[in-house]
Amino acid sequence: MTSRQRKLTLSLAAACALVLPLTLIFAQAHAPGKELHGIAVANMDVSVQPGDDFYQYANGAWIKRTEIPPDRAGMGVFTELSDLTEKRTAAIIEEAAKSKSPSNRQIAGLYNSFMDEAGIEAKGLAPLKPHLEAIAAIHDKHELARALGETLRADVDALNNTNFHTANLFGLWVAPGFNDSEHYAAYLLQGGIELPDREYYLADSPHMRELREKYQAHVAAMLKLTGFTDADARAKRIFELEHAIAEKHTSLAENDDIHKANNTWKQADFSAKAPGLDWTEYFRGAGLAQQAEFTVWQPTAFVAESALVESVPLETWKDWLAYHLIEDFGNVLPKSLADEDFAFFGTTLTGVAQRRPRWKRGVNLVNDLLGDAVGKIYAERYFPPQAKAQAQAMVANIVAAFRKRIDALDWMDPKTKAEAKAKLGTLYVGIGYPEHWHDYSGFEVKPDDIFGNIWRDGLFEYHRNVARLGKQVDRQEWSMSPQTVNAVNLPLQNALNFPAAILQPPFFDPKAPAAVNYGAIGAVIGHEISHTFDSEGSAFDAQGRVRNWWTDADMEHFNKATAALVAQYDTYKPFPDLSLNGKQTLAENIADVAGIAAAYDGYRASLAGKPAPAQQGFSGDQQFFLAFAQDWGSKIREAAVRRQVMTDGHSPGRYRASTVRNIDAWYAAFNVKPGQKLYLAPAERVRIW
Numbered sequence: 210m211t212s213r214q215r216k217l218t219l220s221l222a223a224a225c226a227l228v229l230p231l232t233l234i235f236a237q238a239h240a241p242g243k244e245l246h247g248i249a250v251a252n253m254d255v256s257v258q259p260g261d262d263f264y265q266y267a268n269g270a271w272i273k274r275t276e277i278p279p280d281r282a283g284m285g286v287f288t289e290l291s292d293l294t295e296k297r298t299a300a301i302i303e304e305a306a307k308s309k310s311p312s313n314r315q316i317a318g319l320y321n322s323f324m325d326e327a328g329i330e331a332k333g334l335a336p337l338k339p340h341l342e343a344i345a346a347i348h349d350k351h352e353l354a355r356a357l358g359e360t361l362r363a364d365v366d367a368l369n370n371t372n373f374h375t376a377n378l379f380g381l382w383v384a385p386g387f388n389d390s391e392h393y394a395a396y397l398l399q400g401g402i403e404l405p406d407r408e409y410y411l412a413d414s415p416h417m418r419e420l421r422e423k424y425q426a427h428v429a430a431m432l433k434l435t436g437f438t439d440a441d442a443r444a445k446r447i448f449e450l451e452h453a454i455a456e457k458h459t460s461l462a463e464n465d466d467i468h469k470a471n472n473t474w475k476q477a478d479f480s481a482k483a484p485g486l487d488w489t490e491y492f493r494g495a496g497l498a499q500q501a502e503f504t505v506w507q508p509t510a511f512v513a514e515s516a517l518v519e520s521v522p523l524e525t526w527k528d529w530l531a532y533h534l535i536e537d538f539g540n541v542l543p544k545s546l547a548d549e550d551f552a553f554f555g556t557t558l559t560g561v562a563q564r565r566p567r568w569k570r571g572v573n574l575v576n577d578l579l580g581d582a583v584g585k586i587y588a589e590r591y592f593p594p595q596a597k598a599q600a601q602a603m604v605a606n607i608v609a610a611f612r613k614r615i616d617a618l619d620w621m622d623p624k625t626k627a628e629a630k631a632k633l634g635t636l637y638v639g640i641g642y643p644e645h646w647h648d649y650s651g652f653e654v655k656p657d658d659i660f661g662n663i664w665r666d667g668l669f670e671y672h673r674n675v676a677r678l679g680k681q682v683d684r685q686e687w688s689m690s691p692q693t694v695n696a697v698n699l700p701l702q703n704a705l706n707f708p709a710a711i712l713q714p715p716f717f718d719p720k721a722p723a724a725v726n727y728g729a730i731g732a733v734i735g736h737e738i739s740h741t742f743d744s745e746g747s748a749f750d751a752q753g754r755v756r757n758w759w760t761d762a763d764m765e766h767f768n769k770a771t772a773a774l775v776a777q778y779d780t781y782k783p784f785p786d787l788s789l790n791g792k793q794t795l796a797e798n799i800a801d802v803a804g805i806a807a808a809y810d811g812y813r814a815s816l817a818g819k820p821a822p823a824q825q826g827f828s829g830d831q832q833f834f835l836a837f838a839q840d841w842g843s844k845i846r847e848a849a850v851r852r853q854v855m856t857d858g859h860s861p862g863r864y865r866a867s868t869v870r871n872i873d874a875w876y877a878a879f880n881v882k883p884g885q886k887l888y889l890a891p892a893e894r895v896r897i898w
């Protein structure tokens with residue numbers, strides 16, 4: 210598992226951490242008036258033996274009747290939940306946009322300013338003008354350094370929502386310190402390129418070479434549309450500069466290694482360590498003259514980029530600044546620029562033929578910039594206190610189950626067990642919505658100025674983050690808004706966030722039997738908890754400090770215990786010519802085994818000795834395992850499955866559902882016998898936690 214995959218990823222084309230069938234949503238839609246709270250029997254294919262193919266047994270009918278829409282790589286519950294949440298959020302925003310109430314002023318102003326296409330057209334290039342003039346007025350490399358510093362924003366995130374990309378020269382991430390987790394520290398990350406990653410500049414395939422030619426033409430087109438002379442020559446130089454930056458960038462795989470990233474540089478050291486850029490001017494421009502030290506995530510890139518500021522001519526840097534400004538605001542500039550921007554970054558780069566409707570983009574923008582303001586209303590409307598209390602009680606039972614499981618481990622050193630339990634003791638599990646809401650009062654929104662609104666938002670968020678430097682860490686701070694269909698693990702805070710939008714059917718339904726909720730969302734909660742003390746979580750202690758608290762002997766035992774799981778997943782073949790890679794998916798598979806095991810214990814504990822009620826002809830245990838397998842029902846195009854198998858840390862849904870074969874109770878629940886395809890003899894079932 211990489212830290213990038215800590216959060217559950219929505220896109221079916223990328224890492225499918227959770228891809229579920231439509232279960233209850235479909236069932237309700239098809240049977241109005243008869244609300245169903247429980248497993249989706251209509252999705253099952255009972256002609257299949259559960260012991261032969263549990264995934265098909267749980268999801269077969271849904272798979273058969275589901276069609277993948279032509280603009281999607283696949284379907285699962287994530288897609289459906291995202292659509293539902295988007296509709297609800299849009300309603301909140303549109304109500305606010307029509308209301309005159311002062312509390313909705315910011316939401317309304319931001320949304321209306323984005324929707325005002327006529328106003329954007331009428332203003333033309335005027336919003337860009339003062340900024341382009343400031344760039345044109347740069348006389349020397351000292352002024353350039355100052356201007357580069359002024360572009361620094363808090364727009365990257367190395368470990369939580371994991372975003373390593375900024376087109377500015379560098380990016381700032383304010384988070385608990387690696388070496389002092391009690392206080393917020395300043396992390397600096399590489400930047401400077403517009404394409405998504407260094408590979409786009411360096412990969413030597415015909416497809417990528419063609420993409421680069423089109424990109425350079427796009428840069429020239431954007432410059433022409435804003436009135437630059439000699440646009441082709443400027444575009445060539447801009448591309449060459451970005452290429453030179455990309456060559457020295459650290460790769461995504463290396464970025465995940467926190468030990469390589471833990472480099473403390475005093476501000477006074479920058480000039481000696483990375484000569485070229487006038488760092489004093491840079492930090493002055495960034496408003497960070499008083500910040501004594503930084504954690505420099507990719508030192509080699511800082512050395513190289515600083516040297517490029519010295520070696521590349523001033524005029525090229527000024528063009529680079531101008532193009533980056535135009536590009537970063539492209540979608541809120543007049544139509545000619547917005548269309549050119551989409552033609553390259555939408556269609557050429559990601560294959561999307563058509564832009565999403567403007568109102569949907571407006572909703573996304575408001576969610577991004579005012580996430581908590583919308584989220585507060587969303588949570589009030591769709592996540593009542595009793596649902597939160599119910600989910601919290603589940604978490605408590607699952608945490609208690611983990612504690613017992615750690616005590617019972619035979620391979621872990623007693624001291625290590627104490628550390629693991631200490632982490633459980635300080636773990637913050639956020640459910641539904643944050644304890645405190647973000648205060649946006651310092652963000653000035655004008656209803657007729659989308660360019661200015663986005664500009665001011667960037668500065669507002671930047672200043673909010675800079676103001677936190679050196680302050681006491683709030684471990685309960687959230688990094689996702691309540692209306693996000695996702696979940697996230699925040700290793701430096703030893704915290705998890707489960708937003709309200711993922712706590713909906715079929716993941717979580719306050720009216721469903723406990724068996725179903727523990728099987729569906731309980732297993733996901735267990736999965737995330739297990740990451741806090743697995744081979745990755747072992748790098749951070751109970752206080753979020755970077756400190757490996759495992760002994761070498763623990764690591765050795767762990768590796769031995771997990772070898773059987775590697776072998777189990779190596780046998781899975783989605784296609785005759787393609788097997789899963791048990792090593793590549795190991796951390797996630799371990800978390801799946803641990804998650805379902807702890808959720809099952811938590812479920813049994815929740816019954817407090819009483820028998821589990823049967824529903825729709827299924828026992829409590831059967832409902833638990835079916836709800837879990839229905840989490841993973843999905844229909845995905847072959848190309849997308851192949852890409853996932855080759856590049857992702859998560860196994861495809863079918864094999865995640867098969868995790869049940871490692872759990873004894875599953876055999877009893879479905880009377881699974883030797884000779885059936887999923888049957889494992891008791892000694893072959895893998896138990897790690």
Ligand SMILES: [Zn+2]
Pocket residue numbers: 210214215736737740797800
């Ligand atoms: Zn995971």
